[in-house]
Amino acid sequence: MADPLDPLFKALESINEELSGLHIRLARVEDQQSISGAGGPGGAEGEGRPPGAPIVWRKLEDPERSDLWVEFTGWVFDIADQFELTVDQLPRDCWWLHGGVVEELTALWTSHRSAFEIKDDSGASVYLWHDAFARALDRISRSWLGECTNGYHQPRSRERWGTDAKLRATIIGAGPPPSRRSPGPENPDLLAS
Structure with missing residues (x-):
């Protein structure tokens, strides 16, 4: 038993x-x-x-921020030369002036370090990094740069969201999106203004 x-x-x-x-x-x-x-x-x-640790530039303090910026800039130069990037893909004269481009490249840099410097990886991360790199280049040239591909920096025409107190008040006053229990904003007249 x-x-x-x-x-x-x-x-x-x-x-x-x-x-x-x-x-x-x-x-x-x-x-x-x-x-x-x-x-x-x-x-x-x-x-x-550690390799691949996220970097949020606005939260870093000197000297770490300065040291990482030098290392990051060197990596961007190396990648631009290694992959023969054109100014249409990454304008060499102003990429660092575009916050979104710096964020994209920083994410690529940290993921590159993670993919290529961690010894216990299966190898798939290297392939995935190259795939992410190709997609990021497309996003950078299509979404972030505007008219900068001609060699001259052109700030994008846009209004800053964070400085428009009226817009912020309107959105907050409209309330959150509807849920299954509530039909929508409490004051729909706010949406018309």
Whole structure:
């Protein structure tokens, strides 16, 4: 006759195996961080910023911001030369003046580092990076640059959203989008103004 506790013991064995596997993976991650000199989140290269860690320029403080900007700019130059980018794809004289372009390129840079510098990757991330790169180039030239492809910087014609207090008040006054329980904005007259 089978022991009624056998299913419980099997479940406990399975949990123990999973915990052992997690312990091994955690030890590997800790070893990688100590080898790269990880000193905590947000440190400069070699001081805790693992490959692929997100970078939000407006939240960085000097000297980290300046150090990363030099490294990032070098990467942009290398990629532009390696992939023979034309001024139609990335205007060399003003790409850094477009916040959206800097964001796109920063995302590409961090994902490039993640794809190419992490040793335990399957290799698919390299292919995915190239796919993301092609799509980002299309977005950059189509969406962000406007008339800058002729070699001269042309600021885009647009009004800043963040400085229009009346627009903000109108949108907030209109209320959130309708849900299944509410029919829509409480004051539909606000939408007509």
